[in-house]
Amino acid sequence: MTDYWCPSAWLPDGLVSGVRVRVENGVFTEVSAGSEPGDATRLPGVVFPGFANAHSHAFHRGLRGRTHGDGGTFWTWRTRMYDLAGRLDPDNYLLLARAVYAEMALAGITCVGEFHYVHHAPDGTRYRDPNAMGHALAQAAREAGIRLTLLDTCYLAGGIGQEISEEQRRFSDGDVHVWAERVARLAPTPDLRIGAAIHSVRAVPRAALATVAAFDGPIHVHLSEQPAENDACLTAYGRTPTQLLADAGALGPRTTAVHATHLTSHDIALLGESHTGACLCPTTEADLADGIGPARELADAGSPISLGSDQHAVVDMLLEARALEHGERLRTGQRGRFSPAELVGAMTAHASLGWPEAGRIAVGAPADLVAVRLDSPRTAGCTPEQVLLAATATDIDTVVVGGREVVRAGVHILGDVGRLLGAAMAVVEAAR
Amino acid sequence: MTDYWCPSAWLPDGLVSGVRVRVENGVFTEVSAGSEPGDATRLPGVVFPGFANAHSHAFHRGLRGRTHGDGGTFWTWRTRMYDLAGRLDPDNYLLLARAVYAEMALAGITCVGEFHYVHHAPDGTRYRDPNAMGHALAQAAREAGIRLTLLDTCYLAGGIGQEISEEQRRFSDGDVHVWAERVARLAPTPDLRIGAAIHSVRAVPRAALATVAAFDGPIHVHLSEQPAENDACLTAYGRTPTQLLADAGALGPRTTAVHATHLTSHDIALLGESHTGACLCPTTEADLADGIGPARELADAGSPISLGSDQHAVVDMLLEARALEHGERLRTGQRGRFSPAELVGAMTAHASLGWPEAGRIAVGAPADLVAVRLDSPRTAGCTPEQVLLAATATDIDTVVVGGREVVRAGVHILGDVGRLLGAAMAVVEAAR
Numbered sequence: 001m002t003d004y005w006c007p008s009a010w011l012p013d014g015l016v017s018g019v020r021v022r023v024e025n026g027v028f029t030e031v032s033a034g035s036e037p038g039d040a041t042r043l044p045g046v047v048f049p050g051f052a053n054a055h056s057h058a059f060h061r062g063l064r065g066r067t068h069g070d071g072g073t074f075w076t077w078r079t080r081m082y083d084l085a086g087r088l089d090p091d092n093y094l095l096l097a098r099a100v101y102a103e104m105a106l107a108g109i110t111c112v113g114e115f116h117y118v119h120h121a122p123d124g125t126r127y128r129d130p131n132a133m134g135h136a137l138a139q140a141a142r143e144a145g146i147r148l149t150l151l152d153t154c155y156l157a158g159g160i161g162q163e164i165s166e167e168q169r170r171f172s173d174g175d176v177h178v179w180a181e182r183v184a185r186l187a188p189t190p191d192l193r194i195g196a197a198i199h200s201v202r203a204v205p206r207a208a209l210a211t212v213a214a215f216d217g218p219i220h221v222h223l224s225e226q227p228a229e230n231d232a233c234l235t236a237y238g239r240t241p242t243q244l245l246a247d248a249g250a251l252g253p254r255t256t257a258v259h260a261t262h263l264t265s266h267d268i269a270l271l272g273e274s275h276t277g278a279c280l281c282p283t284t285e286a287d288l289a290d291g292i293g294p295a296r297e298l299a300d301a302g303s304p305i306s307l308g309s310d311q312h313a314v315v316d317m318l319l320e321a322r323a324l325e326h327g328e329r330l331r332t333g334q335r336g337r338f339s340p341a342e343l344v345g346a347m348t349a350h351a352s353l354g355w356p357e358a359g360r361i362a363v364g365a366p367a368d369l370v371a372v373r374l375d376s377p378r379t380a381g382c383t384p385e386q387v388l389l390a391a392t393a394t395d396i397d398t399v400v401v402g403g404r405e406v407v408r409a410g411v412h413i414l415g416d417v418g419r420l421l422g423a424a425m426a427v428v429e430a431a432r
Numbered sequence: 433m434t435d436y437w438c439p440s441a442w443l444p445d446g447l448v449s450g451v452r453v454r455v456e457n458g459v460f461t462e463v464s465a466g467s468e469p470g471d472a473t474r475l476p477g478v479v480f481p482g483f484a485n486a487h488s489h490a491f492h493r494g495l496r497g498r499t500h501g502d503g504g505t506f507w508t509w510r511t512r513m514y515d516l517a518g519r520l521d522p523d524n525y526l527l528l529a530r531a532v533y534a535e536m537a538l539a540g541i542t543c544v545g546e547f548h549y550v551h552h553a554p555d556g557t558r559y560r561d562p563n564a565m566g567h568a569l570a571q572a573a574r575e576a577g578i579r580l581t582l583l584d585t586c587y588l589a590g591g592i593g594q595e596i597s598e599e600q601r602r603f604s605d606g607d608v609h610v611w612a613e614r615v616a617r618l619a620p621t622p623d624l625r626i627g628a629a630i631h632s633v634r635a636v637p638r639a640a641l642a643t644v645a646a647f648d649g650p651i652h653v654h655l656s657e658q659p660a661e662n663d664a665c666l667t668a669y670g671r672t673p674t675q676l677l678a679d680a681g682a683l684g685p686r687t688t689a690v691h692a693t694h695l696t697s698h699d700i701a702l703l704g705e706s707h708t709g710a711c712l713c714p715t716t717e718a719d720l721a722d723g724i725g726p727a728r729e730l731a732d733a734g735s736p737i738s739l740g741s742d743q744h745a746v747v748d749m750l751l752e753a754r755a756l757e758h759g760e761r762l763r764t765g766q767r768g769r770f771s772p773a774e775l776v777g778a779m780t781a782h783a784s785l786g787w788p789e790a791g792r793i794a795v796g797a798p799a800d801l802v803a804v805r806l807d808s809p810r811t812a813g814c815t816p817e818q819v820l821l822a823a824t825a826t827d828i829d830t831v832v833v834g835g836r837e838v839v840r841a842g843v844h845i846l847g848d849v850g851r852l853l854g855a856a857m858a859v860v861e862a863a864r
Contacts, residue, residue, distance in 0.1 A: 065814025065822040071768030103809045227765075287821075289761035314810065314822065329721035330759075333659075336503030373850075377535045378746065380853035382497025389719075390497040390746065394826040418805075421812035 002403065003040035004369065006047035008384040010344050012360050015385050019047070023367040026402035031363055043371040044397050046384040049348040049359045050110025050368025051317040054279045055220070055258050055308025057115055058097040058137065059088055062425050064313060074226050074288045081311075082167040085118050087431040090127065093118070094136040096428055099420035101144035102412050103315045107393035108370035110146055110401045113308070113353045115197050115220055115258070117153035117171045119182075124169035130182050138192050145406035145413055147366075149353040151220045152183045153197035154204050154212045160236040171199075176208035183215070191402075193354045197221060198250065201233050201241040209248035213255070218354040220279070221245065223257040225290050230262055242267035251276045256306065256352040261285060261293040268294060272301020277352040282323030284310035292327040296337050305342075306349040316393040317347045318372075325389070340385050347388070369400040434835065435472035436801065438479035440816040442776050444792050447817050451479070455799040458834035463795055475803040476829050478816040481780045481791045482542025482800025483749040486711045487652070487690050487740025489547055490529040490569065491520055494857050496745060506658050506720045513743075514599040518554050519863040525550070526568040528860055531852035533576035534844050535747045539825035540802035542578055542833045545740070545785045547629050547652055547690070549585035549603045551614075554864075556601035562614050570624050577838035577845055579798075581785040583652045584615045585629035586636050586644045592668040603631075608640035615647070623834075625786045629653060630682065633665050633673040641680035645687070650786040652711070653677065655689040657722050662694055674699035683708045688738065688784040693717060693725035700726060704733020709784040714755030716742035724759040728769050737774075738781040748825040749779045750804075757821070772817050779820070801832040 002023045009019035011033065020035035021028055062084050067077050088096075097114075104112055114137050120126055129135060134150050141148035155171035156179075158164045164172045173179035186194045196215035198204045200222040204212065213219060224230055224241050233241045242263060245251055251270060256277035263271075271278065278298040285291065288311070299305050307320040321343040328337035338346070350359035358366045372387055373379055373395045382390050399407035406413055414420060434455045441451035443465065452467035453460050494516050499509050520528075529546075536544055546569050552558055561567060566582050573580035587603035588611075590596045596604045605611035618626045628647035630636045632654040636644060645651060656662055656673050665673045674695060677683055683702060688709035695703075703710065710730040717723065720743070731737050739752045753775040760769035770778070782791035790798045804819055805811055805827045814822050831839035838845055846852060 062813060065811070065818040068768060068772055068818045068821050069815075071766065071771075073765065073767060077767065106809055286758035286762055287767075289765045289767050291765065292762055326718035327762075330718055330724055330762075333505065333721045333723065334503065335505060335509065335719075335721050336500060339503075340500055375850045375854060377538055377849040377853065379497065380850040381494060381857040383501075386497040386500045389500050392824055392826070394824070417809040418807045418812040421809065422807060425813040 005035065005037035005040035005042050006371070007045065009047040009361055010049060012362055014341055019361070021361060023403040026367055028361065028363050028365050028367050031361055043369065045372045045374040046387050048108065048344060048370040048372065049361050050370060050401065051108040051347045052306065052350045052353055052359055053104055053109045053112040053309055053317065054256065054306035054349065054352050055115055055281050055310050056112050057311060058100045059084060059093065059118065060311035061100045061421070062096065062428055063311065074290065077288055084428070085170070086122050086167060087428050088118055089431065090132040090136040092424070092428045092431055093133060094140050095424040097137050097140035098143050099417060099424045100312065101141050101146055102414050102417045102420060105144055105146050105399055105401070105406045106396065106410070106412055106417055107315050107317060108396045108399055109317060110368040110399065111149065111350055111353055111355055111358060112141065112146060113149045113151050113195070113220065115151045115153055117155045117199055119173065120170045122170050124172065131186055134186060142191055143414070145401055145404060147191050147355065147401065149193045149195050149218060149355070150186065151195040151197040151218065152186060153199050154179045154208065155199040156208060157203050157205055159202050160232050176211045180211060193217070195219065195354055200229065201244050202229055206237060206244065206248065209245065209250050213248060213250035217254070218352060219250065219255045220258055221250065221255065223260050224262045224267070225259040227262050240264060240267055242270050246270045246274070258308065259285065259290065259293060260298060261291050263294055268297050268301050271298060271303050275302050275304070277306055278303040279306045279308050279352060280324055281308045281310035282320055282327055283314050286323065287311065287313040292331050295324055296328055304349060304351065305346045306352045307346050318388050318391050318393060321347050322389055340388060343388055367400060367403040369398065370396060371398040373397050437467065437469035437472035437474050438803070439477065441479040441793055442481060444794055446773055451793070453793060455835040458799055460793065460795050460797055460799050463793060475801065477804045477806040478819050480540065480776060480802040480804065481793050482833065483540040483779045483802060484738065484782045484785055484791055485536055485541045485544040485741055485749065486688065486738035486781065486784050487547055487713050487742050488544050489743060490532045491516060491525065491550065492743035493532045493853070494528065494860055495743065506722065509720060517550050517602070518599060519860050520550055521863065522559065522564040522568040524856070524860045524863055525565060526572050527856040529569050529572035530575050531849060531856045532744065533573050533578055534846050534849045534852060537576055537578050537831055537838045538828065538842070538844055538849055539747050539749060540828045540831055541749060542800040542831065543581065543782055543785055543787055543790060544573065544578060545581045545583050545627070545652065547583045547585055549587045549631055551605065552602045554602050556604065563618055566618060574623055575846070577833055577836060579623050579787065579833065581625045581627050581650060581787070582618065583627040583629040583650065584618060585631050586611045586640065587631040588640060589635050589637055591634050592664050608643045612643060625649070627651065627786055632661065633676050634661055638669060638676060638680065641677065641682050645680060645682035649686070650784060651682065651687045652690055653682065653687065655692050656694045656699070657691040659694050672696060672699055674702050678702045678706070690740065691717065691722065691725060692730060693723050695726055700729050700733050703730060703735050707734050707736070709738055710735040711738045711740050711784060712756055713740045713742035714752055714759055715746050718755065719743065719745040724763050727756055728760055736781060736783065737778045738784045739778050750820050750823050750825060753779050754821055772820060775820055799832060799835040801830065802828060803830040805829050
């Protein structure tokens, strides 16, 4: 049993001063507002529920600060990304993902949704354990001390009506039923839940969509990140990617559309009416020159908003939340398109990852806490309510995951995360 | 005499490995590439020339994390800003600006352009020293260990054809010639240069523009930050703000247009052909919902690009540089609109502040150095050349200004900058 006292904390109804929480067996058993610290462990600053990183490709971290030399587009970036994907194996991916998930823990991320598609050996051969790569990711998250939703991704085509390419062979199970059989062998644990993903309407043929959509759990899909995807879909099927997914029965409250950048107003209505979630990845969408998606319109239409760091150009949910709001401001000329409370909601949205009980400081919820300092050069003078518009991940002091202190005074249980990242990337780079 | 050794450093022609520099009397006297460290002091990571923050309103730092509660626009934000401006006096402004300039030093800023318009007592009465506020800013920068260009700002009207308002009285000298006489009494020192500013075409009547433009030194002007400014100018004068400035002889290589967000293609041509600088303030332009300006077009037309943190929603030139490039990517769908070298050029552009000799690691230049770590959770794995697209100000280890180590191991000579900021803001808040 541990008691924590928070000078202020985000409870389900908003920011509250003087909050004392009791943690037993990894869950909150008491939450009392207006309390004195007594003998509880005092956390500094403002305390948030755990952050959920709803969209991650862990290995893309290896591309950070390496793809800006020669201009290009999303599509030329993808060539670099395929080269890196080609170097992974279960051993080096464990090292890399563990370091990336530790970086996430430092940034207050207590649960990550890994959109996982590097399933097989580079030539497409199955590993002895056909889920060796997924199991490496699960172990990486466990060692880094955070929860994982493994969104096992169906990836069958190189484009609409196109064969899988050489570099994509390791992504493909060849057939949607073979994919489904492999995924059925993945077993959840207390720290791990299993979800499914349609890579995109480019990579999953129309006839296979319903099979993935029948998965009993969270379903994610890359949706309309680039205009070229829309163009290809309209040409092949005479409808937008959103409409195609709707027609296949793939929209609904268990589904999350990732990016949702280039949408028609009808697409927005389809997503909102079906309560399909929208996961925005604003720092990636800026880095990859995707564009600014209609986040406010999606939220107003009925889509719950979540956030992801995706390719990990940065791993900082505070910067993601801020970039979400900044995108809105830049495209509308209005401030406060999302209130601070709504931005907190997006940073802590666990439902799309299949952990609906998490992301809340409330009795019965997993005991996840993120303490952000209010006295750093960045945050001094901010109101507790608005600090998320000024802080960065380096202002995070303490991170508790299921009652365990994974980060204390800004230091992760595994030690120097910069060194872990550097060492892991050196191993991956030396591969092949 | 001090020798430093840099594993890699940005020299005028690009990034170079193994650079040894000698500093004597505050300037570089030797710069040798491909050197061994020998007995020189080793700096970590990548070493940049000093960063220039070309646009600052120091007191706006007091608004950080305090104006996001209720939506609104640039104009409702301005009301909050006027309330804060009303609380300043020379004593509390010294405290606040010293802390803000120390925050800038931590962020690698070795020279700041302060666009200064809070000249007089709140009712417009002159202080005994009519430049008391400007002198407070000069002292603040000196104590924080950075260079200052005091851009003394002419502010005479509450809008085109409008009287100055109650809250604006302390900004105004009443008459452009009175402004000029006051500014003529400001004297440069080794750490201080004097420039002039036209607040905007809203605040300086057409007939007064040429007088400010005749100032012998750098001239800055807020230009087309908001569509409403353009509308008012077109209505009153039948021309854009840029054209109005051109007609008054206020454009040219000594002039810097700040923001330059909402421009016509003719405006861009006027600015570029005259080699008027363009100072973008991307984090402010996002925060205040201004929009994304045509930075690449301005650069291509002939305008040197500089960067400013303006209202200090953040103080982080690395984030400004990244946001400049991200804005370009978001509006064009292309990556690499500015190369890393161009972004370094913008972060270190001192010419618009009247220090053309600074911002270069070269013999004869002021010995300003900024060392950015390559082994943090944010920067591990980045190439030295591209680290500016991943690092934040917290990755800055050492900052040398004119040969003096103002920041060492991330700690400023004045100590805990978060505490200095908090204390100064408490004093300002208690005023009146």
